[in-house]
Amino acid sequence: MTSSAPTPAYRRLSVEERRSQLLEAALTLFAHRAPEDVSLDDVAEAAGVSRPLVYRYFPGGKQQLYEAALRSAAEELRNCFDEPRDGPLVPRLSRALDRYLAFVDEHDAGFSALLQGGSVVETSRTTATVDGVRRAAAEHILSHLEVTDPGLRLRMTVRMWITAVEAASLIWLDEGKQPPVEELRDWLVDQFVAVLSVTATRDPQTAALAESLSADG
Amino acid sequence: MTSSAPTPAYRRLSVEERRSQLLEAALTLFAHRAPEDVSLDDVAEAAGVSRPLVYRYFPGGKQQLYEAALRSAAEELRNCFDEPRDGPLVPRLSRALDRYLAFVDEHDAGFSALLQGGSVVETSRTTATVDGVRRAAAEHILSHLEVTDPGLRLRMTVRMWITAVEAASLIWLDEGKQPPVEELRDWLVDQFVAVLSVTATRDPQTAALAESLSADG
Numbered sequence: 237m238t239s240s241a242p243t244p245a246y247r248r249l250s251v252e253e254r255r256s257q258l259l260e261a262a263l264t265l266f267a268h269r270a271p272e273d274v275s276l277d278d279v280a281e282a283a284g285v286s287r288p289l290v291y292r293y294f295p296g297g298k299q300q301l302y303e304a305a306l307r308s309a310a311e312e313l314r315n316c317f318d319e320p321r322d323g324p325l326v327p328r329l330s331r332a333l334d335r336y337l338a339f340v341d342e343h344d345a346g347f348s349a350l351l352q353g354g355s356v357v358e359t360s361r362t363t364a365t366v367d368g369v370r371r372a373a374a375e376h377i378l379s380h381l382e383v384t385d386p387g388l389r390l391r392m393t394v395r396m397w398i399t400a401v402e403a404a405s406l407i408w409l410d411e412g413k414q415p416p417v418e419e420l421r422d423w424l425v426d427q428f429v430a431v432l433s434v435t436a437t438r439d440p441q442t443a444a445l446a447e448s449l450s451a452d453g
Numbered sequence: 454m455t456s457s458a459p460t461p462a463y464r465r466l467s468v469e470e471r472r473s474q475l476l477e478a479a480l481t482l483f484a485h486r487a488p489e490d491v492s493l494d495d496v497a498e499a500a501g502v503s504r505p506l507v508y509r510y511f512p513g514g515k516q517q518l519y520e521a522a523l524r525s526a527a528e529e530l531r532n533c534f535d536e537p538r539d540g541p542l543v544p545r546l547s548r549a550l551d552r553y554l555a556f557v558d559e560h561d562a563g564f565s566a567l568l569q570g571g572s573v574v575e576t577s578r579t580t581a582t583v584d585g586v587r588r589a590a591a592e593h594i595l596s597h598l599e600v601t602d603p604g605l606r607l608r609m610t611v612r613m614w615i616t617a618v619e620a621a622s623l624i625w626l627d628e629g630k631q632p633p634v635e636e637l638r639d640w641l642v643d644q645f646v647a648v649l650s651v652t653a654t655r656d657p658q659t660a661a662l663a664e665s666l667s668a669d670g
């Protein structure tokens with residue numbers, strides 16, 4: 237820890253700003269490459285700083301940087317689900333899906349690597365971060381449906397649909413982003429309404445919801 | 454490698470038989486506990502052999518034993534999908550699901566640990582084994598549907614449903630195996646028919662299938 241004079245570029249940013257800048261550079265790299273293919277040198281280069289500076293902010297190296305970038309991406313993804321509680325339900329779901337699919341489009345390679353599992357950087361902490369996003373998505377949907385005490389069958393329906401959306405996103409990326417995003421969005425919305433109707437035939441709580449949903453549209 | 458006289462118990466089994474016996478003991482342990490909670494000593498004890506003997510067959514230790522047990526479970530799971538190509542399609546899917554859900558019931562804790570990810574024994578090889586089972590399930594379904602050249606929308610529909618079935622299995626285990634397995638099976642079959650109908654509205658290939666499926670039932 238010698239107090240050598242920092243270069244002008246280093247001096248301009250506060251600790252928080254520098255951390256954000258490094259995180260942003262890392263996130264951009266991790267978004268478009270598998271974690272295996274990103275080195276700390278790449279991050280340093282993308283941020284225009286030295287490798288030791290990256291280590292000063294992230295002493296845990298690539299793993300720590302990856303987990304921090306993932307948490308920041310998870311936060312961004314949660315924000316996609318924010319949707320005003322006005323107007324009919326189906327268009328609300330449609331708008332939230334639009335934002336979610338834009339996120340998938342923007343973070344393509346990183347999104348695939350993360351969700352396909354078996355990555356070297358995958359730990360119980362990264363799994364917990366991803367699960368937290370899934371839970372947040374389910375809570376958002378249930379709160380828009382205005383259900384305070386969702387039963388097992390309704391909860392399962394919502395979580396199964398969220399998993400199906402994830403699977404669709406991965407295949408969509410794999411297939412060169414086909415079918416077109418608007419078609420994918422409408423298709424996923426229609427599937428939600430369809431699986432809710434299936435559950436409605438065996439669950440009174442879901443039946444009441446399905447009815448108000450179709451009255452809505 | 455001294456040729457000391459083996460104990461009677463060791464002498465009785467051939468190399469292949471011994472390997473199978475160890476694998477079976479491991480599979481039973483890994484089925485009901487998270488991999489973290491199974492030690493080589495546990496496997497040796499369950500098989501009634503010494504720890505060094507387990508190492509002789511699986512020099513890679515627990516990781517190698519886990520991967521071998523997983524491959525053997527994957528094989529068993531693939532067999533669940535075998536279903537004669539006779540009679541209406543929906544009951545065929547229903548019978549295959551019955552076998553699949555019995556497998557999930559039997560391998561509960563191991564199944565959850567494996568699919569929930571972030572486990573210490575998870576590697577790109579274990580991920581590939583699980584993905585192989587998913588692919589086999591999709592191929593089985595498409596071959597029962599008698600589609601030789603499935604388009605993107607149909608493939609996506611089948612894969613999304615398979616993922617939803619996996620999610621349902623995990624929640625089902627988490628919820629103390631509720632709802633009852635027969636209800637879960639019928640629910641999943643109904644969902645398959647429903648999502649196929651949704652895809653049918655935007656894909657001629659799926660539309661033809663959905664029609665023959667409803668003519669069937």
